[in-house]
Amino acid sequence: MFSPEGPTLRELAVQALSSVEHGYDLLAPKFDHTxxxxPDTVLESVAKALGPLGPFEDGLDLCCGTGAGTDVLAGLCHRSVTGVDFSAGMLDVARRRATGPVERVPAGPGTPGVAWVRGDARALPFTAAFDLVVSFGAFGHFLPRELPGLFTQVHxxxxxxxxxxxxxxxxxxPASPAFWMLLGFDAVMRVRNAVWRPPFxxxxxxxxxxxxLEELTRAGFTVDLRALPEFGRRDGxxxxxxxxxxxxxxxxTPPPAA
Incomplete structure (x- = not known):
């Protein structure tokens, strides 16, 4: 499941007993080995699907982590790319691995400038400054009741x-092992959060x-679903x-937050 460069079981246990923010600060140096x-296959598929919808000038990677999604934006946006995350540790890794400049100014013809901002997705420190916002793998960290506010912020x-x-x-x-694995994981997390503070x-x-889809529409978006053909189709x-x-x-204009 993990490469030799990934976290040990002890390190994962310490992370799981921390807050989300501190847990990711601890995990950050080894996150890319988990x-x-x-996966790159997902990033590449999304980049391919978004390409025809451009051109885009300025992009935001919401909950950017170590910057994998920011790399996608760098290939789609002409002027600037911003990664925002509330984990200082993850942002430190993102800065170190970035191949572009860290200032939010163009680095040259066709090369967007890149900036890293520490902030909470539920209270974004920006105005209407972006043509494209992406997010990868972060939504499990938001409770269902937080989605209206989150989507209003993005809007x-x-x-x-x-x-x-x-x-x-x-x-x-339900017949697959993955279903029961995810069900078991969520059950363990609910028990953990019922008996341990801070919550994760x-x-x-x-x-x-x-x-x-319902909450996106309520936040003022028009929504489209596009198949990612690289992953095929299910039996049905x-x-x-x-x-x-x-x-x-x-x-x-965005509606008021619920």
Whole structure:
């Protein structure tokens, strides 16, 4: 499950008994050697799907972690790319691994400037400054009741006509081992959070596509679902992976947070 460069079981246990922020600070130096990092196949598929929707000038990687998604934006945005995360440790790793400049200014023709900002996705420190917002693998850290505020925040930092995009994988079927593994993981996390403080919010089964689409629409987006063909289809014909593309309509203003 982990490479030799990844965290030990003891390090994972310490992380799991920490807050989300401190846990990721601890995990950051070895995060890219864990299964928690979004696979390159997903990143490449999303980049391919978003390319025809451009051009984009300024992009934001929401909950950027060590910057894997920021690399996707760097290939799509012409002027600037910003990664935002509330873990200082993850941002430190992202800065070190970045191949571009750290200042938010163009580095040269066709090369976007890159900036790293520490901030909470539920209270983003930006105005309507972006044409494209992406996020990879972060939504398990938000409870369902937090989605309206989160999506309203994203709506507010997009320019009119801007897009918010993220991949979603089809949930495993009840007959599969993955279904029971994820169910068991979520159950363990709920017990842990009931008996231990601070809480560590990470639930794989709480981010349900139907609710997500409803909340995006309520936040003022028009929403499109696009199959990611690289991952094929399930037995019933539905895609194994989709890209959610939520667009802020031209001239739209964000509704008040619920």
């Amino acid at each position: 299964p928690f990092r979004t 507010s930092v997009l320019r009119p006509g801007g897009r918010f995009a993220f991949p979603v994988l089809a949930p495993p079927r 919010v990470m639930y794989y089964r709480a981010f349900r596509l139907g609710q997500v 014909g539905s895609p194994r992976a989709r890209l959610v593309v939520a667009r802020r309509p031209d001239g739209a």
